[in-house]
Amino acid sequence: MSCSDCAAGQEYKGSPQGKTEKIGGVSCYVGTPTGHYDHKKVLLLLTDMFGLTLPNNLLLVDDFTKQGYRTIAPDYLNGDAAPPYAMNNPNFKVKDWVQNHMPDVTRPPLDDVIQALKRQGVTSFAVTGYCFGGRYAIDLAIDGIVDVIIVSHPSQVVVPTTFETFAQKASAPLLLELGDKDTEVTVEKQGEIDAVLGDGKYAPGYKRESWPGCSHGFAVRADVLVPEQLQGKEGSFNSSVAWLKKYF
Template sequence: MAPGANEQQLDMTLLAGYRLGHRFRFEQTHYNLQRYLRVSIALISHPRSTHKVEMSCSDCVAGKQYLGSPQGKTEILGGVSCYVGTPTGEYDRTKALILLTDIFGVKFSNNLLLVDDFAKKGYWTIAPDYLHGDPAPPYAFNNPKFNVQAWTQNHTPEATRPPIDKVIQALKDQGVTSLAVTGYCFGGRYAIDLACDQVVDVIVVAHPSQVVVPTTFETFAQKAKAPFLLEMGNEDNEISVPQQEEIDTILGGGKYAPGYKRDCWPGCPHGFAVRGDMLEPQQFAGKEGSFINSIAWLQLYF
């Protein structure tokens, strides 16, 4: 379970007996979550740096890929291709959740299945292709030789932020009045920027990259007004635990009035919330627990 940095402890139980390819149940006091255990592709382990390097670590492209059948569909919003997860039954069309993916984009099965998971919890979820159809290529996955830094230099905010803004404007034109954003890895920094620009009402971020501690979060504290949930692992080589605690000193203890909470999951590296190893108990707990916490945060503030 998450350490004392958590403001609230989750009461979770893993039911014994799940097997590869079988259904599992993951229960928490206030939320029952039933999803399929997804078959994973082998993870190649790489040594982890102990210092912060912006978008150059092996964990930025490492993890498990999940096999599944995405249930959403591709739609064009504001001229931008988006993967959209729509809840079944009635839902509030004035609210939308923007999901900003990691560098593998909207063709990567893990990201699509994550959109579907949010939709199953009742949120109209839109993942814009803000990478212009140019995500990290398939051969980059679990490839420590892939030049993440070079890829990042070709995907600057000047190039990749405009599609996000176009999608948001298109949603507003359709009658959306309340926006939440969740960002993973590369998408985490964009979620933070949207909050700083006061474009969104709620923000959930998991293991962001391209951030500078403390500067990014000092700016956030000054400019943002959205309640902020930060999901981290204690083995993250982008933002170390001491750096996470430094973020807490900036935003925690009521200093950030709209609301702030950080969870730090033991045994979880950078990328765990979207590419975690579902057969490794700590990463399983971190991935599923961070999703449950995200839903709880959205239900509280959105």
């Protein structure tokens, strides 16, 4: 359900270009395109356990914003993201952190943000979720709240049960980005997901990619000095943009 790779990876340098603002009483990092964009659409980015404190997550918001999508990353962790010292720290207890961030406290901020955006005139949502945020992206699709979903190396999923529920209740096209070294959703489990959703079984649309040499967390915390990890990170982002252009 949670693994040490959830807190592994590299922190990136960069200067985030978005702004932090309150939406529905929740602190959010917001990227607004400089050119023309559809004001009725919002891409929600649900971060990993490092939340808005990790530059990687903010820079990802910026990257999607540059593609023409108003992109919002809510602080659904309630200001209690995993601390910076947790990165690559074998003494940091990921499972203990997760127990303090169960859906009863982390889902309400998402609902507050979504309702506030609807009051502002937003009518269509896409969601992209990374690691810890992947399960929440799936839940939003199961609840019929989002129109398009992208999930990268999710944690807190049960294979195949989570995806059987998804197949029964969701209607949003799903792009699933994984690595072949993921210990959370192994290659074997990836095949089980395909058995549920693949070959046209999930009519709205389903695609899974498994990037060689990439472990859990690669799409947001890859070591870009390792060619395979860089290829996985950049490739998964490009696939995400293509999915949005196709369905959103």
